[in-house]
Amino acid sequence: MMIRGMKMQLSRRTGRLLGAGLTVAAVLAAAACSVEADPGSKSSGAAECGTGKEFSIGMSQANNAEPYRQVMNDDIKRAAKKVKGFSVTVSDAAQDNSKQVSQVEDFITQQVDLLIISPNEATPLTQVVKKAYDGGIPVIVLDRKVDGDAYTAFIGGDNTAIGKAMGEYYATTMLPDGGRVVEISGLAGSTPAAERTKGFADGIKSNPKVKIVESQSGEWLREKGQSVMDTVLKSNPDIDAVYSQNDPMAEGAYLAAKSAGVQDKIKFTGIDGLAIASGGIKAVQQGRLQATYVYPTGGREAVELAKQILVDCKSDVEKDTTLPGELVTKDNAAEVYTKLGGS
Template sequence: MRSVRIPLAAAAPFVMAALVLAGCGTTSERASGGASPGSSKSCKGTDGKYTIGMSQANVAEPYRQRMDDDIKAAAKDVPQFDVKFADAAQDNAKQVADVENYITQQIDLLIISPNEAKPLTAVVKKAYDKGIPVIVLDRKVEGDAYTGFIGGDNVQIGREAGKYIAEKLLPQGGNVVELKGLAGATPQAERHEGFVEGIKGNPKVKVIASASGDWLREKGQAQMDALLKANPKIDVVYSHNDPMAEGAYLAAKAVGREKEMKFTGIDALPIPSGGIKAVEQGRLSATFTYPTNGKEAIAAAKKILVECGTIEKTQTLPTRLIDASNAAKIYAEENPTG
């Protein structure tokens, strides 16, 4: 069979057409898989209306209620946004179901603060793979199937807390008990890891016991009650959040031992029942700020949905020490109207 040679100039239009078709695919192919994972399929600019689903691990923790409140407040400034909220109440199965429900509703963007990392990873990936942008707050999931993570550096926070205890509260050494957050939640492991690093500079500081208070004041109080009975000499309580630190203080006060030890926490919410006031009023020696990320989450959602832009994969927010020297000043700055 004799081959036919086609001049290059004549062939060019056919080649270009083939490339265009190969790149675009059919309409059904584009709808089912053309959108890159986690990219917004519904960015309509300022004229659009967008439904955002917020999946919260629980609202029993004041920090998490404040996170929801901050998201609501920030969203009020974006008229295109309608934000729905779901409370998982520390139940992984319920949080999975909440996200599945959002996917069914075809929300435009998912914000999630996972109860635990591993159990929520698959459903977060499912949303992401369907083209729903996913912003993960505070607690991480496994892998990288999400659009962006916003949170504090929990290892650094734990490290700063450890250094404060080793250098300021116990320079001559002493006994520490650690009240941990919920097992399986990434901040729990990271705040412990950082703390262990932070106290290494003072070998006379000994962690003599630990217990999990699941981030809750009542459970922290109950765990501290048991720790007090088992440990006659405790110099410092390092708590992974302020509510558990307050619970520990109450447990110690109930048996007349609160003056024997110091208490430190993490969160520093600028509310009457928060950690800053607890420091100002003398119940806690120190706390460390841990931003709720609510304002930043809505800013990221606006950039994705309204501005059709992209966000950083990881946004790390800073922390700072709050002790008796600056608690009143910082509280006043955070609450200018009183």
């Protein structure tokens, strides 16, 4: 080890002047500090952890247009109000990578005590997340991932498993005799979109009669899902089902099919399963969607983890937390809605 070698050299040079010895000792001290430094620890300019203190949390949201993200923001704000000293500022990237990078840069400049981020896309946000983390700001990555592991913790669902569960539902229950399926995926470049696509393809393998005839991105947005479905129906009018990677796009696809007068011939599924009046669980109960899958926002869990880091001074938090979900059909929709606190 370099430091040990320096100490041995120092011991052999006992005849040198005291001033030179002090210089070497100073080098040793600096080297030891650099070796022990934790890249994820708080910088000296930020507030130290502990009770009875004020902490600022920056929440960098990919967009506020999706109902799922609005609920996530609300979950974070409500949970933060229950922690004395916590204040949360939410920024809206509006699905713009450059804007989100700039907003995170602003949080770094403001020296927030902790950053929560749900990245619009993984790769474009990786470096600025690393910059915050390396600069001493604890970073909780929520729902969508970044590349690498330069962050304090990730909280989210297992999107590959969710996609696979939906695929298996198609293969065994919804389309046991096979069928032509259109996939409406999320924003290209976001990890849930890629993982839900992969999982679904794996899930339908057990039934070779279930075939994906077209896949297009609806960018997670209802109006985009409707536009995609309008186009799809022109080229593929004889489809049996729409696998949508979230509930708003599924609702948009349903509206497009209804406009074409074919909504009763096609089965629609989504993912999110929000327990709100306009959410996917109600859409299942009301018959527009055949099924959805509960995808927890992780907002409450992120604030609890922030409390462990900032208030409880816990340094050994879990690096990855996978949140459980649940398939929702007409058989259990009312029960799940109540269980999740819907009213």
